Amino acid sequence: MKxxxxxxxxxxxxxxxxxxxxxxxxxxxxxxxxxxxxxWATFLAQLNFNQDFPFLLVAVFVGLVTGYVAVxxxxxxxxxxxxxxxxxxxxxQTSFNNVTRLVLLPxxxxxxxxxxxxxxxxxxxxxxxxxxxxxxKSVAQKEGKIPTKNWIHKTIVSVISIGTGGGGGRExxxxxxxxxxxxxxxxxxNFSPARTRTLLGCGAAAGLxxxxxxxxxxxxxxxxxxxxxxxxxxxxxIVIAAVIGTVISRxxxxxxxxxxxxxxxxxxxxxLVFYFSLGILAGLxxxLFIRTFYxxxxxxxxxxxxxxxxxxxxxxxxxxLCGLVSxxxxxxxxxxxxxINNALVGQESWKTMVSVYFLKPVVAAFTxxxxxxxxxxxxxxxxxxxxxxxxxxxxxxxxxxxxxxxxAYALVGMxxxxxxxxxxxxxxxxxxxxxxGQYEIVLPIMFAAVTASLVARLAYPYTMExxxxxxxxxxxxxxxxxxxxxxxxxxxxxxxxxxxxxDKTNAETIIDAFHKTLESNFFIxxxxxxxxxxxxxxxxNALLKERIFTGIRAEDIVKKNVTVLYDTSxxxxxxxxxxxxxxxxxxxxxxxxxxxxxxxxxDETFSYYRKQMSFLTNDExxxxxxxxx
Numbered sequence: 194m195k196x197x198x199x200x201x202x203x204x205x206x207x208x209x210x211x212x213x214x215x216x217x218x219x220x221x222x223x224x225x226x227x228x229x230x231x232x233w234a235t236f237l238a239q240l241n242f243n244q245d246f247p248f249l250l251v252a253v254f255v256g257l258v259t260g261y262v263a264v265x266x267x268x269x270x271x272x273x274x275x276x277x278x279x280x281x282x283x284x285x286q287t288s289f290n291n292v293t294r295l296v297l298l299p300x301x302x303x304x305x306x307x308x309x310x311x312x313x314x315x316x317x318x319x320x321x322x323x324x325x326x327x328x329x330k331s332v333a334q335k336e337g338k339i340p341t342k343n344w345i346h347k348t349i350v351s352v353i354s355i356g357t358g359g360g361g362g363r364e365x366x367x368x369x370x371x372x373x374x375x376x377x378x379x380x381x382x383n384f385s386p387a388r389t390r391t392l393l394g395c396g397a398a399a400g401l402x403x404x405x406x407x408x409x410x411x412x413x414x415x416x417x418x419x420x421x422x423x424x425x426x427x428x429x430x431i432v433i434a435a436v437i438g439t440v441i442s443r444x445x446x447x448x449x450x451x452x453x454x455x456x457x458x459x460x461x462x463x464x465l466v467f468y469f470s471l472g473i474l475a476g477l478x479x480x481l482f483i484r485t486f487y488x489x490x491x492x493x494x495x496x497x498x499x500x501x502x503x504x505x506x507x508x509x510x511x512x513x514l515c516g517l518v519s520x521x522x523x524x525x526x527x528x529x530x531x532x533i534n535n536a537l538v539g540q541e542s543w544k545t546m547v548s549v550y551f552l553k554p555v556v557a558a559f560t561x562x563x564x565x566x567x568x569x570x571x572x573x574x575x576x577x578x579x580x581x582x583x584x585x586x587x588x589x590x591x592x593x594x595x596x597x598x599x600x601a602y603a604l605v606g607m608x609x610x611x612x613x614x615x616x617x618x619x620x621x622x623x624x625x626x627x628x629x630g631q632y633e634i635v636l637p638i639m640f641a642a643v644t645a646s647l648v649a650r651l652a653y654p655y656t657m658e659x660x661x662x663x664x665x666x667x668x669x670x671x672x673x674x675x676x677x678x679x680x681x682x683x684x685x686x687x688x689x690x691x692x693x694x695x696d697k698t699n700a701e702t703i704i705d706a707f708h709k710t711l712e713s714n715f716f717i718x719x720x721x722x723x724x725x726x727x728x729x730x731x732x733x734n735a736l737l738k739e740r741i742f743t744g745i746r747a748e749d750i751v752k753k754n755v756t757v758l759y760d761t762s763x764x765x766x767x768x769x770x771x772x773x774x775x776x777x778x779x780x781x782x783x784x785x786x787x788x789x790x791x792x793x794x795x796d797e798t799f800s801y802y803r804k805q806m807s808f809l810t811n812d813e814x815x816x817x818x819x820x821x822x
Contacts, residue, residue: 249433252434260439263367306510404442455538472640472644478613482610490558693789725751759784
């Protein structure tokens with residue numbers, strides 16, 4: 194039997210699709226846009242990208258696009274900053290009375306902030322959200338969907354803000370741009386929520402991998418920070434996208450580590466005590482960074498509201514403040530990594546290290562907190578490198594024979610403080626290993642990064658991202674699963690039909706119902722419908738032992754000390770109660786009038802939660818229902 198050729202197979206598929214198109218054309222009565230959308234959906238159904246192998250090809254495409262965008266992003270910032278600041282380097286050392294120094298340098302970030310503010314106000318028409326926090330929010334609440342033009346807007350404002358001297362970093366914005374590209378491609382191809390989230394992670398991994406030249410770290414960032422999902426089905430396409438993004442970056446920008454460092458090694462086992470101490474300081478410094486940033490951001494918002502400053506002007510105000518500080522400490526500018534490289538080779542001065550350590554979160558808050566653009570990767574790495582450099586100079590001066598030079602501590606401090614801010618030590622460990630190429634320093638980094646994460650978590654419950662999300666009621670502190678449970682109301686899954694009696698019901702009626710139904714818990718309410726308590730198996734056994742029921746009512750035997758949920762409660766609260774108690778049922782009370790409106794059953798609640806978790810590894814998701822009848 195002769196098998197059809199590949200061309201004939203393709204021709205057959207094309208014929209089928211054309212037949213479907215023209216068949217719809219004759220019968221379709223809608224407008225042209227709906228017609229195009231309908232036939233695009235038909236075409237995608239024929240291509241069937243949802244299959245595993247075609248989906249990997251889509252991940253390759255996302256990696257390619259994100260890689261090229263990352264290169265353009267990187268080079269454009271370099272061109273803008275070089276053009277604006279090339280001739281101003283000598284001004285840093287001139288006298289206070291130099292007019293150019295006093296006027297030009299602060300105005301450059303201010304003009305950049307003004308452009309960003311006007312762009313957001315006139316074109317985007319919305320106030321910018323926090324970068325990575327908005328991506329995590331899209332994963333948790335919006336099925337991974339990000340507005341399709343977001344990546345274009347984010348690229349433009351980030352390039353301008355960072356290139357003109359803003360205090361933010363370029364790594365987180367390109368990760369957000371990549372996530373937006375992945376989400377946009379998924380929406381154009383009509384992917385399911387699970388596939389959309391995965392492609393979002395592909396873009397984030399490709400973006401971070403390209404800008405850091407660190408594919409493994411980019412992958413871990415996407416699965417640990419953005420998605421919180423380590424399943425193979427999610428992991429594979431993200432790996433492919435990160436590799437492609439890195440290859441594109443290396444082919445154009447070169448295969449060089451982001452930071453140039455000397456070869457370091459662990460001088461003695463005793464040195465781990467110092468790295469442990471550095472981890473503790475880094476954890477506390479991470480809390481200082483987060484609290485300083487959001488204190489200034491909230492202060493700027495209060496100032497804007499108090500004095501009626503237009504929202505489009507606030508990034509210019511923040512840029513001006515950033516410029517006024519950075520003109521005296523140029524290492525604070527977001528586009529420059531020179532201060533990190535100097536600290537890593539032990540050549541940075543005490544004055545600069547102290548200044549950058551205390552002022553970097555301030556200028557980052559001035560820029561990003563006022564409505565500008567930028568990420569917190571670079572600011573946290575700068576602050577961490579300064580902390581490690583200062584700590585290293587002290588301990589190496591005191592114990593020169595048993596400790597490495599200050600550069601090793603600057604490298605470890607950079608990773609430890611970043612891990613404390615993000616609470617993602619695995620991601621930071623891998624990124625630092627890749628961007629430095631130093632294997633010998635991995636053990637101290639692991640030790641200090643994990644220590645910093647634990648100390649920061651104990652000292653302050655929020656990360657840079659979760660602080661914003663928690664204020665909005667989005668719980669992500671223990672991963673994406675709790676995020677899902679924290680956004681599902683118990684009213685979506687409660688039973689509305691259950692056995693109930695009033696507190697005046699006689700015992701004979703209750704016993705009769707006990708024998709005729711399969712239920713073992715009866716809910717007792719007052720005449721007005723307010724919950725009085727529950728009669729369970731324990732109460733029924735005590736009642737049956739009496740054998741004489743005359744005059745006994747429900748109010749005489751009801752258990753009144755009962756844990757309850759309210760119609761405002763979320764699924765995560767119910768799961769915690771079921772887990773730590775022996776309750777099989779939980780009553781749901783109206784928060785407005787205190788009436789009993791439903792019942793949550795333990796096995797049904799956990800079953801529903803398991804179905805919700807499966808959306809991360811399957812293409813289907815159980816949608817909340819209006820309530821069990």
